[in-house]
Amino acid sequence: MLNDPAFDLKKLSVTVTSPGVIHKDLLVMGCTVSEYGDAAPGHVRAFDIRTGQIRWTFHTIPQPGEAGYETWPKDAYKKIGGANNWAGMVLDEKRGMVYLGTGSPAVDFYGGSRAGQNLYADCILALNAETGKMKWYYQTVHHDLWDRDLPCQPNLVTVKHNGKLVDAVEQSTKDGLVYVLDRDTGASLFPVEERAVPTSGLPGEQPWPNQHFPLKPAPFARQVFTEADITDRTPEAHAFVKERFQKTRSGNKFMPPSLEGTLFFGIGGGAEWGGNAADPDGILYQNSNEMVWDLKMMDLAARNAEIASKGQSLYQANCAACHGADRKGSGQAYPSLVDIGKRLTGQDIQAVLKTGRGRMPSFEHVSEQDRSTLVRFLLNTETKASKTDDQHSAGAPTAVVAKSEFPYIPPYINNGWTRFVDPDGYPAVKPPWGTLNAIDLNTGEYRWKVPLGEFPELTKKGIPLTGTENYGGPIVTAGGLVFIAATYDERIRAFDRKTGKVVWEYQLPAGGFATPITYQVNGKQYVVIAAGGVKNGHKPGGSYIAFALP
């Protein structure tokens, strides 16, 4: 794709949300790319640390002549992007291997133009760090239609398996699964079944007919949203959720996206960024989300019509007074917004709307979704889903390149990333909503499982700890403590690694949606957490808090 003159490189967004790894004189890097039709390919690259020159590139979407090319339609690599490693990787220095997980292929929820198994999207990859040559791959979701990116770096562990010590690589998933693979062969140490799944997708879609079901360890998050899982927090909440439940599709975690709406776990974890921690005994400490998502697909033409009419009325109500009903502006004072896309990107316009500029007032009081609609209306792109979740805040869409296969414009798009919540904003599913799990990777059995996080107002009413959504990983110390923040109650806690009991907690100034670190200076041990806040409507933070251990 990148060598094809049809692509204007300036229009491809490639950013970085996780560090790479350094092996000898190489820096191996993944990347974050768009999840829409304008997604860049998710190449993994190694740079010479002295010169910055690219020394090798691994195409996660294979090109002609490369293995796996046949798992896509011909020339898919020219228009399909994604399959990127955004969540970090891990180096086995002795073996000279990097292990990493890839994300879903673009676009997230419609695969009609990428029929096939789609290697090496949603794969755990073992790459030779010096050459980029693939030793093995293990695909966790075939032909992903659910945004089931591998959401965290794999973990290197050594476990006792059938009486022998085995060097393994562990990968946790958004849908709450734990894969434990032999580091040399990629074979799973525990049995994994391949089972038939629903194939009734949107028109043009060809869902893959079977998917993986690991038998051990048991999933650390619920797999399917059933009627029995509907919240019973209040009778009103129950009735509200049940009504929507009856109009949507659910009941199988591989139910393809649909126009009426599909309910499932695992767009925002199970596991999420920050991953997990493992100790030398082979115990994995894994935090998890149990949030149901309501994924409603829309016919693109219908959505465009909606944006055109909604954008038009928002424009008339908020902007026309100064910029004119015809968008041509008036005089020197009020600039024309015709062809604004030639001067400004969607992100620029978002910024002007948010903060205002000069005599242009701020429109922060207009909802984020309405602001996005306005931006799309002004840019006339209308090809992409609205972004209701900050997890997907790569920015508003940029203008479409005409007469090109790229960006790819799918016939169906998702109507946002929508958590399924009750009228009071609590999850539509019965608790737990967040958990911390200790899983013995030698046996595949659980040591303990406890709620992670709290809604104090619910606790006050006598409701047992529910846990909260959580983003950010744990660390485990030799002293026997598991430190984790990550929760929506903006606290950091220490758990006893043997029992799962909370032995200490502290209210942070803002959410610690990150993984703590620990280090020692002059014999004193410290734990530091970045309390950055912001996630999903939480207040901004921007401080590092350091604790000295007694």
Ligand code: HEC
């Ligand atoms: C009260 C008058 C007023 C209203 C209402 C208003 N704007 Fe503006 N807008 C301005 C002025 C004045 C500027 C020039 C600001 C400057 O740079 O000094 C501007 C600039 C802009 C720009 C940047 C243009 C460029 O070329 O850099 C954008 C985009 C924009 N407005 C969009 C909007 C949208 C969308 C709305 C409705 C939500 C809106 N404006 C409502 C007065 C207004």
